[in-house]
Amino acid sequence: MAFKKNLASSKDDNISDWYTEVISKGNLIHYSNIKGFMSFLPNGWKIWQLIKKELTKEFDQRDILELCLPSLISQNDFLLEKKHLEGFAPELFIVTKTSNETEKYILRPTSEIAFCNLWRETLRNYRQLPIKHNQWTSVFRVEKNTRPFLRNSEFFWHEIHSCFETEEQSNDFAVDIWKLYQRFIKDILCIPLVAGEKTEAEKFAGAKTTYTVETIMPDGQALQSATSHNLSQNFSKAFDIRYQTKNNDYQNVFSMSAGVSTRIIGAIIMTHGDDDGLVFPTKVAPYHISLNCIFDDTNQELNAKLKELANKYSQKYRVHLNVNKDSTGEIIKNSQLRGDCCVLLMGPNDLKKNEIVFIDRITKQKQFINLDHLDQKLEELFSTFDQKLYQKAKAVFETKVDFAQTFEEFEQKIASGKFVRVFYCNEDLYEKQIKEKTGASSRCIIKYLDEQTQERCFISNKKAKVEIYFARSY
């Protein structure tokens, strides 16, 4: 027997329509009247705050200091940077004062310039190193095709910018943060991933190496979910960031930068959501438990009991005590759309029987639980919830990841929505051809092959240099 789903659209049939509907009905955001700009509603903002909390724990352990730089960059500084950032040229928002239209500023699209200016003016000697800075801000890029979370003209991110005495330290820290991102995305967000290095063509302009974490959406498209860059001395030389060494000479620092943005919320939604609404891993779920009175909202004894339960479970879980007079069906529907991990319902009869109705967000099955066993039931749910989400996502992931030996095979697999592993000669020229012919871009190098390899490149038939993933991407 098939039940009617909460959403009109189907994730399997049309993920684009589904994505729009699940976000709108889940009350995460509200579109503003400016293209690409949106309000984060309380539940949407809560997810970002929980992500911030989880990552901040990790940053604190690494003595990364939080600060906040200005939103505007002078246009002159930006033109200076641009020379060193060929390739990174998003369309920008220009700012002027009403009183003075000749002085122009840029709404920051990223903050390399601001950090470089700060360091150049404050760094004196080796005793100040390493510097590990981080800020949580929004950045601005004009976008033609916008989608909530996935591509916004204003989006939120954190950006780590650090500098060091040696290249090794800088690279090690970039790798450390990259590994942290992998654990975060896999263990906290329960999203399967592929991690590796970007090719020359795809790396951040100005970086020596870009380490990336790629996730795969259910339609097979890749989502670049977190990146960490070893910038070597590229920026410190361009911006003249020097310090006095122990030996009293002057040297340019080695720097790195890294970031995760609100795009990752798009990945959470697309990975875990279903045709009944949003689903969230426990660490970033706005609400763990929706607790509701049904049938008789004037029953004082019942309300007292629910308040008691809300107080009790708030010690451990994020509990939402619902005082609306919705019907039971509406309550369950709204809770599922919102992505609460479970919904609990209690009416006068349940109270008499010392029972509560329990519906978890994964199985969606209704169970009557004796209140004496509720602690245990919740323990069970929350101790296995994330693992179940990951396994479900991993099963989908496995159907998307594929391998191609030849270009013909590659073309066909990309066209059918796969994330395709190949052996590749790693020459820029072919990347352009591949993109033009298939729409796929290189996502990440997972292995450098040694000279002795027998593998041939899937497109050039030259000796392969790397093992790499290609896919279409968001």
Add this chain to the structure above:
Amino acid sequence: MAFKKNLASSKDDNISDWYTEVISKGNLIHYSNIKGFMSFLPNGWKIWQLIKKELTKEFDQRDILELCLPSLISQNDFLLEKKHLEGFAPELFIVTKTSNETEKYILRPTSEIAFCNLWRETLRNYRQLPIKHNQWTSVFRVEKNTRPFLRNSEFFWHEIHSCFETEEQSNDFAVDIWKLYQRFIKDILCIPLVAGEKTEAEKFAGAKTTYTVETIMPDGQALQSATSHNLSQNFSKAFDIRYQTKNNDYQNVFSMSAGVSTRIIGAIIMTHGDDDGLVFPTKVAPYHISLNCIFDDTNQELNAKLKELANKYSQKYRVHLNVNKDSTGEIIKNSQLRGDCCVLLMGPNDLKKNEIVFIDRITKQKQFINLDHLDQKLEELFSTFDQKLYQKAKAVFETKVDFAQTFEEFEQKIASGKFVRVFYCNEDLYEKQIKEKTGASSRCIIKYLDEQTQERCFISNKKAKVEIYFARSY
């Protein structure tokens, strides 16, 4: 015997120079190359994060939901609002895209418009009320004379925007938040204050009533430190924000807004700082304890002991373990400039004697404390620290607050830097005259007098309507 102070300038002699120096040497901010824009360095940003933490506790208790609205407002919306906001006309930053210069946006100077748009589009019926929203953001206003924290072109604040079914609810909530601000500023920030209502001339354009908290800087100038506005139906009528009532008819909501900005950090600095540097109340001090090795930084036993102490006290206090090789004098100086609540120093001999050198930020006296008594010593310091700061500030405050019976007396007291209480007829006309003649503006009405009063207005000699403070202000 007079010791040399850490700062070159003196707070008593020239508070303006002192303020600039104490901020710069205390490493709170870094000036950017755009007028009125600055970077919050880690310690400066930490203060704002601690303020956020304290206020958020209060907001959570009131079920105020945190969200985040876009940084840009369309210029058309702004022109619509402007009609209803005559009097609130800060100079603005205009934003365009590089590709399309005809569409214009405004960098938000405040978010009334954005909230009104959101509510109009999402509010349906009485069951959604009350709505209590809050966001922590930066806002943008072109300023001619800028000073760090006190007047910036980009500054940070929180802004509560709420709406209700009745005027009474809206006003009660505005008053509740205003009282919360008073407790926060007095008890947490240890700053003496005067609280009351703004006059018609000084209230927020669009507000029915503006409740304000005014603090008095050591030069006698007032700093408007927190405001809460009952907006009645002024905005909801202008922006057509209606909901369906229980009786199925439609009504405009009653709304309020309130906010505290990074200006308050300027008030903390000016109130508590001294000629040796910054001083912070314990709840917002970036560091409680600076823990330092002196004389022999290669002594493993000593370093192990300091690490042990750092770990132990980090459970309860914000501890900074200093690994720099500065001289003892430099360590103490830098700690005092930075505003650590106390600095602890230990050398090899101290370790042998099981002692530590203890210097608190208020008395600045050096004491040798047996490690067995350190817990107790810290308890004593931190249990009385805030009270001592408040008492010190209150003593200065008392010398600034004054009363004038006549305009002559008033003029002379304003000129000598007082915060002057008067009886006043409360007619707009006189406020302009007072401002022109003395530079003072009305700060807050502390009492409405009844019809039977015998008091006469200090300037018009008419029957007085209110008891009110006037002062020059930042």
